Amino acid sequence: MSAQVQPTIVVGIDGSRDGLLALDWAADLAARRHWAVRAVHVADDDRPGQPLVAVPHLEDSAEVLEDAADELATIGFTGASLEVRHGHAAEVLLHLARTARLLVIGRRGGGGFAELTLGSISQVCTALARTSTVVVPDHWSRDDGDFGMVVVGVDGSDACQAALGFAFEFAGERGSELTIVHVPRAPQDFPPPGVWIDPEDTPWYHDARQLITESLAGWPEKYPDVEFRTHYRPGHPVQVLAQHSKAADLVVVGGVGRAKFTALRLGSVSRGLLHHTQCPVAIVHTDSPS
Structure with missing residues (x-):
């Protein structure tokens, strides 16, 4: 008899505030339902100098994960894994979300990391994902009550x-x-x-x-x-x-x-x-x- 697989939420993180807010939202839901969180940073190898995260070098992916780990520690959530993937963000997130219960991404009000938040990637994910998707705006905060x-x-x-x-x-x-x-x-x-x-x-x-x-x-x-x-x-x-x-x-x-x-x-x-x-x-x- 195989062990029951724990339900998982996939979260796209990018080193920005809205990525961390998406992580916060996912962690809150996961804690209530005893699910796991899989936080993923996607480095786009086809766009050197302009990876998915707006940072100058791919090695800064480690910093993205460190920031995410610090955020998780701050809110006291321990049921998360952190990883870096390479490729196109929408393709990677859609692939990883196929067996997840939920896909969560952030949304910035304008400028900056707009391709994931307001542009093609979020629209591709929400249109093509078979997994339900939650988009978290950058002004949302769990501290607001x-x-x-x-x-x-x-x-x-x-x-x-x-x-x-x-x-x-x-x-x-x-x-x-x-x-x-x-x-x-x-x-x-x-x-x-x-x-x-x-x-x-x-x-x-x-x-x-x-x-x-x-x-x-x-x-x-x-x-x-x-x-x-x-x-x-x-x-x-x-x-x-x-x-x-x-x-x-x-x-x-x-x-x-x-x-x-x-x-x-x-x-x-x-x-x-x-x-x-x-x-x-x-x-x-x-x-x-x-």
């Missing part, structure tokens, strides 16, 4: 079910409230929502309420201790979810990867969330390792 709120976007898809499962579990283990957001698109020729005498009698309201009710089937029973509320008003999904993120600890959306997209999977909405949310974003894939 919890808002006690998790936000999940739903659209009625299979990916929405995976996102709901992730969000309910995340909220349940923290005692957080869950806000379930569906953003219906009212036809352009309809009057604005504020014009209706009874906003709850609009045509889109009934469809949105039914979609959320059907999407929620079974989840409250599975997580009876999680309090939740629903939100469904017309608008732009990125703007609505980004607004909710200001008072949230995590925003969760579904994503199936590859080239199959819907409004709340990994299309323009998810890409927009990577730039505009005020808290970490989880993009949950239906075929993540169980």
Whole structure:
């Protein structure tokens, strides 16, 4: 009988503050779930002088690992391994994440290490990863305390079910409230929502309420201790979810990867969330390792 493999979170580190914040976030989740963390620095051998980390020499990879080790010691997490890999960052992280429970990367607000955080690498990872991915913004800090709120976007898809499962579990283990957001698109020729005498009698309201009710089937029973509320008003999904993120600890959306997209999977909405949310974003894939 083979020994049970401990679930692992893969974290991309780069020597920057946002890489260490991603490591902090992953360590917090791993400690709660008794998982392991695999922190990986990728040195791009094809770009001498401009490796994945914005440092002049590849030997500075040792410094990246030292900084990560110091951070882990500071927060008191001992279940992590640190390593250097060579190659293209997205390819390496995607390969290592195939058998992991989660891939976590940082996001910088602008400039600096933007290729991983806001550019091609994070978008490739979030679009192509079969493993669920969390992107941590550079202004997030575990020292700021919890808002006690998790936000999940739903659209009625299979990916929405995976996102709901992730969000309910995340909220349940923290005692957080869950806000379930569906953003219906009212036809352009309809009057604005504020014009209706009874906003709850609009045509889109009934469809949105039914979609959320059907999407929620079974989840409250599975997580009876999680309090939740629903939100469904017309608008732009990125703007609505980004607004909710200001008072949230995590925003969760579904994503199936590859080239199959819907409004709340990994299309323009998810890409927009990577730039505009005020808290970490989880993009949950239906075929993540169980």
